[in-house]
Amino acid sequence: MPKPQTVAFQQLTKLHVAAFRLTGGRLGGEIRGARVLLLHHRGRKSGEERVSPLLYLPDGERIVVIGSKGGSHTHPAWFLNLREMDETEVELRGERRHVSVRVADDAERAELWPRVVEIWPDYAAYQKRTDRQIPLVILEPPAGP
Numbered sequence: 001m002p003k004p005q006t007v008a009f010q011q012l013t014k015l016h017v018a019a020f021r022l023t024g025g026r027l028g029g030e031i032r033g034a035r036v037l038l039l040h041h042r043g044r045k046s047g048e049e050r051v052s053p054l055l056y057l058p059d060g061e062r063i064v065v066i067g068s069k070g071g072s073h074t075h076p077a078w079f080l081n082l083r084e085m086d087e088t089e090v091e092l093r094g095e096r097r098h099v100s101v102r103v104a105d106d107a108e109r110a111e112l113w114p115r116v117v118e119i120w121p122d123y124a125a126y127q128k129r130t131d132r133q134i135p136l137v138i139l140e141p142p143a144g145p
Contacts, residue, residue: 013052017038017051020036020053024093024094028053029092031055034119034120035055035056035057035058036053036054036056037063037065037090037091038051038052038053038054038090038091039051039052039053039054039065039082040089041078041081041082041085041088043077043081051091052078054066055120059115059138061140061141062138062139062140063092063099063138064136064139065136065137065139066116066120066134066135067134067136068126068127069126070126070129071126071128071129071134073131074132079135079137086100087099087101087142088101088139090139099139099140099141100139100141100143101139103135103137103138104135104136104138108136109133116136
């Protein structure tokens with residue numbers, strides 16, 4: 001049986017996704033000035049389709065999502081799922097985009113991390129809270145036609 005806080009979080013996530021979709025991102029598309037997208041991913045064990053609202057950093061045509069899980073010592077499930085995927089879809093304010101998926105390498109992370117902390121200063125505290133390096137995932141237009 002799931003913990004009550006897990007059930008509550010799942011219900012809150014469903015409400016967030018519904019509000020985002022109903023309003024084209026006008027509701028739920030921003031939190032404290034940081035932009036939010038809906039990330040589609042498939043459960044690596046269950047195979048079930050999932051949608052997670054996440055903060056993101058726009059970077060030209062690229063989108064950067066942050067696997068912080070609030071500074072937990074484990075990666076978020078969506079990150080573990082994405083590592084098994086080459087491509088996925090995201091929903092941004094009224095737009096659905098097909099994207100390729102890759103984890104930022106060390107040099108990219110070093111360049112992007114200060115910008116990530118700028119949009120959500122709590123990320124710096126999250127990184128201090130855990131021994132794992134918080135991963136940055138780059139979502140970009142797929143190569144080729």
